[in-house]
Amino acid sequence: MTHTTVDPGAEFDRQVNNFVERGYPSMTGQTPEEFTALVAPLRDLATGIGIGQGAWEPDTGRVPFLLVVTRDVAPIERTMPHTALRGKTKPGFVDRSFEPGALERFVTVKETGLSDQRAYLLLDVERGEEFCGVVPNDAMDAITTRGRSPLTIEEGIAMITHFPEILVKNKCFSLGGSRSGDRRVPALWISRHAPKLGWCWEGNPHTWLGMASAGSRRATAY
Numbered sequence: 001m002t003h004t005t006v007d008p009g010a011e012f013d014r015q016v017n018n019f020v021e022r023g024y025p026s027m028t029g030q031t032p033e034e035f036t037a038l039v040a041p042l043r044d045l046a047t048g049i050g051i052g053q054g055a056w057e058p059d060t061g062r063v064p065f066l067l068v069v070t071r072d073v074a075p076i077e078r079t080m081p082h083t084a085l086r087g088k089t090k091p092g093f094v095d096r097s098f099e100p101g102a103l104e105r106f107v108t109v110k111e112t113g114l115s116d117q118r119a120y121l122l123l124d125v126e127r128g129e130e131f132c133g134v135v136p137n138d139a140m141d142a143i144t145t146r147g148r149s150p151l152t153i154e155e156g157i158a159m160i161t162h163f164p165e166i167l168v169k170n171k172c173f174s175l176g177g178s179r180s181g182d183r184r185v186p187a188l189w190i191s192r193h194a195p196k197l198g199w200c201w202e203g204n205p206h207t208w209l210g211m212a213s214a215g216s217r218r219a220t221a222y
Contacts, residue, residue: 006056012046015067022082027074039119058163061127068158083195086165092195105180112149117219124215129171131210139211140176150176151212173212
């Protein structure tokens with residue numbers, strides 16, 4: 001379903017509950033109340049500056065904001081199994097092409113401007129299917145030129161957790177905001193009827209793989 005208008009406070013609460021229902025608090029020994037308290041200050045940000053008042057179009061790969069928690073709160077290996085395609089129940093997974101310890105080396109790049117935060121809002125999010133068939137390096141350059149930045153692994157997982165309808169055949173996306181110092185670019189696509197976190201080479205284009213991006217990130221209501 002394509003949303004036209006959404007109350008940002010209600011949407012923020014939905015995303016919080018979405019994380020709680022998937023067991024995010026227990027991943028680091030928090031109670032649901034402690035987890036809710038961690039992210040609660042961001043609600044005023046979501047409602048106070050008017051974000052989310054415009055069109056919500058997850059079917060077209062665009063949403064005004066996402067609530068994101070980092071791997072310090074919920075490890076990637078544990079969050080991917082809590083994703084699924086729209087209308088499906090088969091859990092997402094991390095591809096075995098990530099050698100042991102590889103995910104820890106895929107860290108946030110400086111271009112995101114993200115400071116040391118455990119939870120924050122990702123604003124003006126796009127799936128980026130316009131970059132399907134484009135070399136990932138070129139796509140990231142184009143995104144930077146527009147004053148935007150590529151999504152991290154955690155942000156991509158948050159996007160398909162809150163809006164599973166965003167991940168569809170031939171409109172999957174790379175996550176250039178997390179890199180490990182080599183030529184690999186993480187990506188989310190569909191495999192075995194479930195979401196898969198894998199990677200592709202930075203110089204290899206794929207007709208079914210775009211580059212997700214965001215306008216900004218905010219962690220406090222200022």
